Amino acid sequence: MEDSAHPKRPVTVADVAKAAKVSKATAARVLGGYGVVSAQIKDQVMAAAAALEYRPNELARSMSTGRSGIIGVVVGDIENAFFSLAVRGISDAARLAGFNIIIANSGEQLDAERSAIDLLIGKRVDGLIVTPARCDRLDHLQHVRRTGVPLVLFDRAIPELDVDAVTGDDREAALTATRYLIGQGHRRLAYVSAMDAEKGGLTDIALISNSAVRERVEGFVSALAEAGLPNPLHYIRLGATDQHQTDAVMKRLLSETAPPTALLASDSLVGLRIFKSLQSLGLSMPQDVSMISFLDADWTSVTVPPITIVDQRVYELGKLAGERLVARIERTPLAVEHLRVTTSLVLRGSVATIGP
Missing domain, CATH: 3.40.50.2300 (Response regulator)
Incomplete structure (x- = not known):
């Protein structure tokens, strides 16, 4: 029985290599998805990794590949159904392209937004989708641009920033x-x-x-x-x-x-x-x-x-923002755009007709 006071140490590439009876370099190639190995060796390594419940070191992998496989999303208020539904669209677009997402909630507070962006950049995210709490405070967003991290604005647009924005009309x-x-x-x-x-x-x-x-x-x-x-x-x-x-x-x-x-x-x-x-x-x-x-x-x-x-059409808004950011991460040649999703009025029962 595992001693909860002394938890088992993380499984390493060396452990997987030993169990698979291959070199550490070979195991690293299989687990990192690079280089050429035979199908038999790949199966051996993957079976050993599964048996040992190996989990990759994402930071180490991002340093070797230049990608973390993670997109950072900073929304204004996750309690608001607008942002919850938008995140679903972003997540679906990201997952389809092979990315995971980390969500941060700013509460529409500028300081919280700045802190979230700093944290996400520190985690080496491949790109950011941000709903700016204010469109007249640009220093932290300009910093994102200077770092080279792709940035897409969501629900709000800042023309002076010269980055893509996805909003409603x-x-x-x-x-x-x-x-x-x-x-x-x-x-x-x-x-x-x-x-x-x-x-x-x-x-x-x-x-x-x-x-x-x-x-x-x-x-x-x-x-x-x-x-x-x-x-x-x-x-x-x-x-x-x-x-x-x-x-x-x-x-x-x-x-x-x-x-x-x-x-x-x-x-x-x-x-x-x-x-x-x-x-x-x-x-x-x-x-x-x-x-x-x-x-x-x-x-x-x-x-x-x-x-x-x-x-x-909030889901479509989120999905479009996710797709746009993926395109920027993949360096697809596109002009900077303010993309607007059309809306429609759905008539129900809350409006009365009144006389003059």
């Missing part, structure tokens, strides 16, 4: 959703986001550091402007970062002299928090307030009523 998605609400008769519309709020409220869209949020707000405001609706920034609310903050945001919105009749939620977590807030206030959807949420999260189709959503 955020501006067009918000424009389409807002036009639909206006077409249903709504004239007082609010946009609610989890992004940290500015003191005194939003006064300049250009100051929004998250490119996805900025583009959605631009689409929202453009739809209001083309419909001739006044004060398009008035009902934009940031800071719905948790249920408590969302409750506060909703109470302030609905206590306005002329409260909004329809809401556009920036993501599914915000949408769910809004749904709970309305329930706690004794309000019904869409009788009292209408809502459209970004992302076809599971909860949106099982509520009463089911929620009208912007389908962002």
Whole structure:
């Protein structure tokens, strides 16, 4: 019986070679997948490795081959179904190309993002997919470029960085959703986001550091402007970062002299928090307030009523980002691109038609 206080030492290439009755160099060639050996010798070595439960030293292998076989992924908030589904797409694309992934969660905090990137580079990942917490702080991402590690941005784009980015068509998605609400008769519309709020409220869209949020707000405001609706920034609310903050945001919105009749939620977590807030206030959807949420999260189709959503095709977004990074790792000659995945509006039961 193995003594748990003195665990068995790791099996080495030398141990495998001894068991297979071959030289250490031959065993290393078989286990490393390089050089030429006979089928019989290869079978002997692989059988010995299996019997001994040999596990390769990934760091040593990466130093000898120049590849770790690992892709690093830094996402904004793994609790958000958007990122969970995106990681599935990234993982599937990576696995198909022979890579594994390591996932780090920044919590949308810049310092955590920097630390995660440093850690992943230290583990000699072959490439990085990063969702930047801020699109106006580039030093750590520029450092990634200087190291030569291939980098693809996900969900957010930074043109100044000159690297590939894979995002949704955020501006067009918000424009389409807002036009639909206006077409249903709504004239007082609010946009609610989890992004940290500015003191005194939003006064300049250009100051929004998250490119996805900025583009959605631009689409929202453009739809209001083309419909001739006044004060398009008035009902934009940031800071719905948790249920408590969302409750506060909703109470302030609905206590306005002329409260909004329809809401556009920036993501599914915000949408769910809004749904709970309305329930706690004794309000019904869409009788009292209408809502459209970004992302076809599971909860949106099982509520009463089911929620009208912007389908962002998140799995495809993740898969495309994974494929793009693999192409960069393999040095496929491609121009730097901002790749946008189209969205669609899925109509359900959370939007009422109201009169003038």
